[in-house]
Amino acid sequence: MLELNTAVIQTQPEFGDIGGNVERALAMIPPGCDLAVLPELFATGYQFLSRDEALGLAEDPRSGGPVMSALGATAASTRTTLIAGIAERDGDRVFNSSVLVRPDRSWEIYRKVHLFWNEKEIFDPGDLGFPVFEACGTRIGMMVCFDWIFPEAARTLALAGAEVIAHPANLILPWCPAAMITRSQENRVFTITANRIGSEERDQPALKFIGMSQIVDPLGEIVVRLDSEREGAASAALRVREKDKLITPTNDLWKDRRPDQYDC
Amino acid sequence: MLELNTAVIQTQPEFGDIGGNVERALAMIPPGCDLAVLPELFATGYQFLSRDEALGLAEDPRSGGPVMSALGATAASTRTTLIAGIAERDGDRVFNSSVLVRPDRSWEIYRKVHLFWNEKEIFDPGDLGFPVFEACGTRIGMMVCFDWIFPEAARTLALAGAEVIAHPANLILPWCPAAMITRSQENRVFTITANRIGSEERDQPALKFIGMSQIVDPLGEIVVRLDSEREGAASAALRVREKDKLITPTNDLWKDRRPDQYDC
Numbered sequence: 036m037l038e039l040n041t042a043v044i045q046t047q048p049e050f051g052d053i054g055g056n057v058e059r060a061l062a063m064i065p066p067g068c069d070l071a072v073l074p075e076l077f078a079t080g081y082q083f084l085s086r087d088e089a090l091g092l093a094e095d096p097r098s099g100g101p102v103m104s105a106l107g108a109t110a111a112s113t114r115t116t117l118i119a120g121i122a123e124r125d126g127d128r129v130f131n132s133s134v135l136v137r138p139d140r141s142w143e144i145y146r147k148v149h150l151f152w153n154e155k156e157i158f159d160p161g162d163l164g165f166p167v168f169e170a171c172g173t174r175i176g177m178m179v180c181f182d183w184i185f186p187e188a189a190r191t192l193a194l195a196g197a198e199v200i201a202h203p204a205n206l207i208l209p210w211c212p213a214a215m216i217t218r219s220q221e222n223r224v225f226t227i228t229a230n231r232i233g234s235e236e237r238d239q240p241a242l243k244f245i246g247m248s249q250i251v252d253p254l255g256e257i258v259v260r261l262d263s264e265r266e267g268a269a270s271a272a273l274r275v276r277e278k279d280k281l282i283t284p285t286n287d288l289w290k291d292r293r294p295d296q297y298d299c
Numbered sequence: 300m301l302e303l304n305t306a307v308i309q310t311q312p313e314f315g316d317i318g319g320n321v322e323r324a325l326a327m328i329p330p331g332c333d334l335a336v337l338p339e340l341f342a343t344g345y346q347f348l349s350r351d352e353a354l355g356l357a358e359d360p361r362s363g364g365p366v367m368s369a370l371g372a373t374a375a376s377t378r379t380t381l382i383a384g385i386a387e388r389d390g391d392r393v394f395n396s397s398v399l400v401r402p403d404r405s406w407e408i409y410r411k412v413h414l415f416w417n418e419k420e421i422f423d424p425g426d427l428g429f430p431v432f433e434a435c436g437t438r439i440g441m442m443v444c445f446d447w448i449f450p451e452a453a454r455t456l457a458l459a460g461a462e463v464i465a466h467p468a469n470l471i472l473p474w475c476p477a478a479m480i481t482r483s484q485e486n487r488v489f490t491i492t493a494n495r496i497g498s499e500e501r502d503q504p505a506l507k508f509i510g511m512s513q514i515v516d517p518l519g520e521i522v523v524r525l526d527s528e529r530e531g532a533a534s535a536a537l538r539v540r541e542k543d544k545l546i547t548p549t550n551d552l553w554k555d556r557r558p559d560q561y562d563c
Contacts, residue, residue, distance in 0.1 A: 148560045152547045164560045184485050184546070185556065186450035190563040210484055210519055217481040220474055221448050255474055282448070283416045292449065296412045296428045299454040 037172050037275040039199070041225075042071040044268050045248040045261045047233035050080030051092065057102055060119075061109045063268045068115045069171045071268075072229040074248075075120030075147075075180050075203040076131065078102045082235040082242060083122075083157045089129045093122035096134060096142060107140040114138045116171045118229075120179055120203035131158045133177040133203050135168055143168045148188065151181035165191040173198045173275050180204040183211045183218065183228075193222035194289075198275050202228040205244055212247045212260070220255040223280045223288055225273055227251075232263060253279070301436050301539040303463070305489075306335040308532050309512040309525045311497035314344030315356065321366055324383075325373045327532045332379045333435045335532075336493040338512075339384030339411075339444050339467040340395065342366045346499040346506060347386075347421045353393045357386035360398060360406060371404040378402045380435045382493075384443055384467035395422045397441040397467050399432055407432045412452065415445035429455040437462045437539050444468040447475045447482065447492075457486035458553075462539050466492040469508055476511045476524070484519040487544045487552055489537055491515075496527060517543070 042065050048056040057078050064071045075081070083089040094100030102121055110117045116137050123132035123144065131147040131154060146161030147154075165188055167176045176192030178200060183189075192200050200218070204211065212228065219226045232246040246263035250271045259269035280288040306329050312320040321342050328335045339345070347353040358364030366385055374381045380401050387396035387408065395411040395418060410425030411418075429452055431440045440456030442464060447453075456464050464482070468475065476492065483490045496510040510527035514535045523533035544552040 148557050149555055152549055155549055160557070161560065164562065181550075184552065186454060186485055187556070187558075187561040187563050190450060191561050194563050210480075213477060214481040214484065216474075217478040220478065221450055285416055285419055286445075288448065291413055292451070293412055293424070294451075296425065297451040297455050298428065299451050299458050 039171060039173065039273045039275050040067055040069045040270065041227060041250060041273055042068045042268050042270045043227050043229045043248045043250055043259065044071055044073045045229065045246055045266055046074055046077055046231055047266050048077060048080045048231060050082065050235055050237060053078045053092065053101060056080070057105045061105060063266070064109065064113060064115060065268050065270050068113065068270065070116045070199070072201045072227045073117065073119035073203060074229045074231040075205040076122060077119050077203070079122050080235060081205045082237045084237060086129065086157050089122055089157045090124060093124035093129045095124045096144060103134070103142070106134065106136040110136045110138050111140055118177060118201040118203065128159045130161060131179060133179050133201070135170055135175060135177065137170055145177040145179070147179040147182065149181050149185055165195070167192055167195040167197045175199045175201055177201050180206060183214055189218040189222050193224050197224060198277065199225045199227065202226055204228055204230045206230045207242050207244060209245060212249055215249065216251055216255040216257070219251040219253055223253040225250065225252055225275065232266065303435060303437060303537045303539050304331055304333045304534065305491060305514060305537055306332045306532050306534045307491050307493045307512045307514055307523065308335055308337045309493065309510055309530055310338055310341055310495055311530050312341060312344045312495060314346065314499055314501060317342045317356065317365060320344070321369045325369060327530070328373065328377060328379060329532050329534050332377065332534065334380045334463070336465045336491045337381065337383035337467060338493045338495040339469040340386060341383050341467070343386050344499060345469045346501045348501060350393065350421050353386055353421045354388060357388035357393045359388045360408060367398070367406070370398065370400040374400045374402050375404055382441060382465040382467065392423045394425060395443060397443050397465070399434055399439060399441065401434055409441040409443070411443040411446065413445050413449055429459070431456055431459040431461045439463045439465055441465050444470060447478055453482040453486050457488050461488060462541065463489045463491065466490055468492055468494045470494045471506050471508055473509060476513055479513065480515050480519040480521070483515040483517055487517040487546070489514065489516055489539065496530065
């Protein structure tokens with residue numbers, strides 16, 4: 036069993052102020068943290084008015100940039116694995132991505148598969164599936180915001196061995212915090228949803244983000260949950276048991292699956 | 300759009316008193332009901348001490364029996380489609396099944412795929428997949444109790460066109476009523492969970508059933524929910540929109556699925 040010191044960071048970015056947003060967010064990481072999860076698009080803000088605007092504010096992690104540099108420097112100095120949502124540029128494509136940055140500055144990426152509302156006009160849909168990565172002594176998968184409503188996202192990650200699902204988000208619909216409890220239970224994994232607060236007025240209609248960032252354990256217990264109003268970090272020491280899918284003495288959620296009876 | 304008068308029936312069966320249990324349960328069906336859902340194993344009770352005891356109390360719907368006769372007679376006289384959990388005998392096999400009985404006395408069956416705890420010593424695992432049936436003007440799928448924790452069950456039914464998922468249950472774990480909200484949301488279907496109350500003392504440990512029978516709409520709103528203490532029926536007129544999977548102007552939950560990115 037692994038004891039993992041985790042934190043979920045809830046922020047209120049100002050659109051386009053990459054330097055300020057990154058500095059404020061990274062300053063909120065508690066000391067002694069093995070893994071910290073930040074919101075979707077934490078550096079840029081959410082409500083791009085056009086694909087060109089997103090391309091202009093995005094960066095390519097393969098060639099570096101201010102956001103990846105700051106994440107790498109902070110991961111190294113604090114010995115924390117960081118997960119954060121970024122606008123990712125790859126040539127003329129732009130993705131709503133989540134990066135995982137280890138203390139040795141090595142990094143991994145997930146590209147949001149299920150785009151929400153007018154994100155479809157801004158971003159390219161993710162094309163890397165739902166990969167799972169070794170980090171801070173365990174196996175971590177990432178999904179971003181609206182991926183929550185598709186059970187296949189968390190299912191794919193958990194079946195591939197993820198013990199922790201990190202979930203940067205910019206939630207506006209009210210249902211996700213409760214649904215992530217089900218995601219944890221059905222897959223027996225920790226889920227860490229890092230959401231933002233505040234609103235953005237750049238377009239009609241203005242969007243109001245719901246906060247309620249949380250960490251949920253494999254039984255569906257809410258370990259910590261923030262409110263809808265304040266920026267902040269919440270910490271939790273998680274006891275990660277590897278491949279523990281036993282829900283009763285005779286029910287192992289993996290062995291009990293019956294794919295021959297499913298058509299989905 | 301179809302307006303469907305539905306009811307969920309919450310009972311407290313006495314183990315082995317098939318005649319009394321069936322009579323009390325069917326008397327609770329409200330008048331003017333198109334579809335009523337009763338709990339798992341509503342006629343026999345739950346806690347069989349052996350497979351032989353289950354075989355002895357089960358009946359084969361193909362050759363009739365007191366439970367199927369009563370369901371058929373009540374469906375015909377009340378013009379209600381009935382869904383109820385029964386112990387089903389088929390030769391020397393015995394299933395924890397759910398039957399759908401139409402007012403014309405035609406019937407369909409689902410055999411519980413995911414057996415819970417020591418049900419594995421009593422019943423054979425379901426072998427009919429998750430079929431969807433035409434009834435009372437819409438398409439109905441069935442799942443039984445513990446099937447709730449496997450997202451593939453409701454997913455298979457909804458992808459096959461179910462607009463209503465009927466869910467007879469004998470719940471003892473506390474999580475299902477909330478999880479069924481997620482099942483409704485992620486699949487945009489109505490879910491009707493009919494649970495029992497009370498406890499059975501036949502074996503160690505005694506089981507306490509949680510009630511909280513409910514009907515949830517495709518947005519995840521609880522239309523009706525009963526408590527954990529009392530028998531009773533709750534009615535709801537449901538407005539069933541066919542194949543309505545649109546969650547935002549640009550997000551259709553079916554068209555947005557990306558099976559090429561899943562591995563589950």
